[in-house]
Amino acid sequence: MSRSGEFCPRCGTEIEADLDARPAAPGGAGSRDGDSVLCDDCYFEEFDLVDAPDRIDVRVCSQCGAVHRGNRWVDVGAEDYTDIAVEEVSEALGVHLDATDVSWEVAPEQVDENNIRMHCQFSGVVRGTLVSEEVVVPVKIARQTCDRCGRIAGGSYAAIVQVRADERTPTAEEEETAQEVAEAYIAEREATGDRNAFITEVTEVDEGLNMKISTNQMGQGIAKRITDRLGGGFEDYETLVTEDGDGNEVYRVTFAVRLPRYRAGEVIDPEDGDGPILVRSVRGNLKGTRLATGEDYEASFEDGDAPDARRLGTREDATETTVVAVEDENAVQVLDPETYAAETIPRPEYFDTDADEVPVVKSRAGLHVLPEDAVDAGED
Incomplete structure (x- = not known):
């Protein structure tokens, strides 16, 4: 390498001219940022390959297993949260922009049910030199109750599906089928990521079956599917229950399913x-x-x-x-x-x-x- 005629502003050592090995600054040819004009010894003295948080808190719902991300709860379907911890740590880590050919791996260490240590090993090439670094990030699993489970626990519902029959009482088999149809419909909606889909309560009454459903749209969908499966029809009736914060009227809708007078067989x-x-x-x-x-x-x-x-x-x-x-x-x-x-x-x-x-x-x-x-x- 030839001499550049430039000196390290920190230690005064003359810097060898190997500009191709150092990233050019966006200011144009020959211009470099503050770190790029340092000699290698001074540059690596305070160089951090990885920027890692001191700790990561992962909020999970103790009821349904959803994970809180950003400003909402997300269903992840995880049975344990090690994979979730790995994902959260991976997203939180930052690698220095000067590094190329970066490789990394994360090894979780389960401390207890709610604490995981993530051992993160990184390597990359900086200024033609292979550097490596290991960081340990503690992950705390905070078990809470998501909005959806809180609404279910609080008995929240917007629609009622009543299953009745014309001039008779629905059979136990018909009631069981109606409930299965409702649960299958809700499961389909949940699979699409709809966290407003749930059944709050199912009650057997003398006249048939009552199901409290999360939204009016869900209630209508369930009523339609029941009649598609078992025959009959349904009507809906609105009841004013309250007003929201903006003064808009809020209605609860009852979907009255009427099964046919006779049944197959x-x-x-x-x-x-x-x-x-x-x-x-x-x-x-x-x-x-x-x-x-x-x-x-x-x-x-x-x-x-x-x-x-x-x-x-x-x-x-x-x-x-x-x-x-x-x-x-x-x-x-x-x-x-x-x-x-x-x-x-x-x-x-x-x-x-x-x-x-x-x-x-x-x-x-x-x-x-x-x-x-x-x-x-x-x-x-």
Whole structure:
């Protein structure tokens, strides 16, 4: 190296001319910042490769595991917070701008449940010299309650979804399905990062099921999905509950879900002269199968979603009984499952002439053969 004719302003040593190894300052050719005019010994005497904080505090929700970042809570789905600590430390560390070819690694040391020491090893090339540095950053895990969990704990809600049924009480299975539909909808919203999605409370009442939901939009979405799954419809009713700080009226909305009068698997008699019907579907207007003939049935426009009919039983009431004889294309003889007397009953299209036993349901309308697939089937 040649001599530059310049001297270190700190120690007075003449600086060797190796300008290519030092970063140029943005002021133009030949101009350098205060550190760049120092000799190597003085430069490295106070050089720090890494700028690290004395300590990092990580705020986590003790209920849901969310992490507070910036001015909001973020769901991270972490089971332990070591990875979170590594990420937070990595973002907080700074490497000197003069360093090139930088490599680094972070090794966590778990001190206890809420304290982690992060051993950070860095290396890089500065002024043609390989330098390395190790820093230890303590990380404190501060367990708190996020806004969302605080709202849930405080019973906050904006909507109520009421699950009822037309002229009957919803079954335990229907109530369970409605709750599963609501929980699945909320889970989908949470997966998109929506922290306003939650169910505050689920209550069974004599008339059905009540669910308190975080927002009106969530309540409407849940009500729609329940009716898509179980049939029926819903209406909404607003109730003024308070005013916000700006004087705007705040409403709570009740979404009243009304499940269909009948459910799939019920045997009903519309008393139209053509005999009982096995209900197959209640989505939209009622659809089913005539037990006397096996023909398809669909409620007419005049009947609305369902006709006025007598309930005769359900597919769960079916009993296997013995086939005595096939009389002709319209009649078959079977044993009454209660009296064991031979009875001649209608032979529907789905009747299997090779069967030794068939499922039958007995009601005030008499004995009727059920389709084999109806005994353990759900809605189509």
